Amino acid sequence: MSDYLLETRGLTKEFKGFAAVQNVDLKIQRGTIHALIGPNGAGKTTVFNLLTKFLQPTRGTIFYDGVDITRDEPAQIARRGVVRSFQISATFGHMTALENVRVALQRRLGTSYHFWRAERSLRVLDDQAMDLLEQVDLGSFARTLAVEMPYGRKRALEIATTLALDPALMLLDEPTQGMGHEDVDRVAELIKRVAAKRTVAMVEHNLSVVEKLCDRITVLQRGEILAEGTYAEVSNDPRVLEAYVGVEA
Known part of the structure; x- marks a missing residue:
């Protein structure tokens, strides 16, 4: 059994020639909290849509628990144990x-x-x-x-x-978006609790939440992986600083 619950190889999504996601090799380790971060328009939610098959990839392969799920439909993905939330409240x-x-x-x-x-x-x-x-x-x-x-x-x-x-894998899309400080802390603690028995991948803009919760972080820019590692590693990467605040290395 692989250490990785979910893995993509060369994942690419094009819209009329525009590559929203390009050659993304993502590896999400079992029992961890893995964040996708990046500037607006970096392709984070598109990656989630590809993983849950709301979009079909133009190229590339998706493996879940060692099985190729690239052509599965959304209902099949959910039955495998991959469940997601959305940016907009869906109650x-x-x-x-x-x-x-x-x-x-x-x-x-x-x-x-x-x-x-x-x-x-x-x-x-x-x-x-x-x-x-x-x-x-x-x-x-x-x-x-x-x-x-x-x-x-x-x-x-x-x-x-x-x-x-x-779910075996929870995909949380901007779980703290639009919240005040008290709610952010409450939901972050909740995510930490529920992740004790499962794997979590999350798209999140609040970097203090990412720092507090996440074992590994993938930084996207213009649909490609810019950097990957722990919070300390990516936050000190000059390329990440430039992508976020426009400061050259």
């Missing part, structure tokens, strides 16, 4: 926090699409849903409509629904 606003998590748990019952069934048929999932809410410090919000929850708590709810799918 069901007029359902409670408990109901949001319960929808994610329905997959375990094999009734994911049986929306006409009576609500009582789902109550067997309530204890599991409450346990997941407690794990992300949302127990007191169980009966609160998602639309009424503070933004930072909604992001925590998204992590709970992601955990409900029991």
Whole structure:
């Protein structure tokens, strides 16, 4: 078994001749938190879209747990244990926090699409849903409509629904975007906790969060890997400094 849960070789995505991602060789080690960082437009979210097959690569290969998944569809990727969040909050606003998590748990019952069934048929999932809410410090919000929850708590709810799918690899796209300092600290601590039993890859602009959480960092610029290493290594790389603040080496 490889040390790497996910690996790409020569991953490239072109749009009418423009290379949004070019020859990216990415290796995400099992049991680590791996960050993708870079200036706006560097190709970070495009890489996530390629990994989860919302986009098909123009060239290159993607391996997950040693298996070539390059041509898999998004549903197949999710069934393999790769689950992602998005930059924009994606909760069901007029359902409670408990109901949001319960929808994610329905997959375990094999009734994911049986929306006409009576609500009582789902109550067997309530204890599991409450346990997941407690794990992300949302127990007191169980009966609160998602639309009424503070933004930072909604992001925590998204992590709970992601955990409900029991992922081996979590892909978090800008998990602290738009948050105040208190929420950033709370969500960062939550990510650290849930990563104890799984692998996490994250796109993140907040470099203090990256420094605090991440074992390894890949820096993208113009769709290509500019640098890679620990936070100390990449933050002292003159090429990274130039990419971020325009200071020449």
